[in-house]
Amino acid sequence: MSFGGEGEDAMRYWLMKSEPDVFSIQDLERKGREPWDGVRNYQARNFMRDDMRPGDGVLFYHSNAKPPGVAGLARVCSEAYPDPTAWDPKSPYYDPRSTPERPVWVMVDVEHVRTFPRLITREELAAAPALASMMVLRRGMRLSIQPVTQREFEEVCALVGS
DNA sequence: GCCAACGTTGGC
DNA sequence: GCCAACGTTGGC
Numbered sequence: 162m163s164f165g166g167e168g169e170d171a172m173r174y175w176l177m178k179s180e181p182d183v184f185s186i187q188d189l190e191r192k193g194r195e196p197w198d199g200v201r202n203y204q205a206r207n208f209m210r211d212d213m214r215p216g217d218g219v220l221f222y223h224s225n226a227k228p229p230g231v232a233g234l235a236r237v238c239s240e241a242y243p244d245p246t247a248w249d250p251k252s253p254y255y256d257p258r259s260t261p262e263r264p265v266w267v268m269v270d271v272e273h274v275r276t277f278p279r280l281i282t283r284e285e286l287a288a289a290p291a292l293a294s295m296m297v298l299r300r301g302m303r304l305s306i307q308p309v310t311q312r313e314f315e316e317v318c319a320l321v322g323s
Numbered sequence: 324g325c326c327a328a329c330g331t332t333g334g335c
Numbered sequence: 336g337c338c339a340a341c342g343t344t345g346g347c
Contacts, residue, residue, distance in 0.1 A: 225345050301328040303344050332341080
């Protein structure tokens, strides 16, 4: 941990994957705000729990789609808190190891910011030199919540207008 | 639908 | 603690 150094309070940027058949940017736009439940990967959980702050920028990525790509922008609008779907036996995200007393899984709330007028496809991202080291483009990268740099975030936004 | 890459599980 | 087997992710 740093000691109040520069960057401690800086806004961070993320990419969050969602399968549009399950929950799309249009769904988020309609609802305005949504709890990002169902994350069952420790690395992704730790990002939410330890590093996400309200106000952080989010690239909303449509995965498992034809084609995949960034569909719009969202914003983190809560701190991490326990994911109740983990202790609901009827939920597809049920995990009996998690209890209200000792939650294993957490989520944040995310609010809609902008639906892009067109999808910025994975192909386009891959063709942008400034995005060469973007995590989501790495082969075999399955992590559903990924940090992105401010530069990458802004570059994706810039692609919308081009 | 295929399958490579990855994370998790569980036997030992 | 190792690692093979398995289930899942997700691009293609």
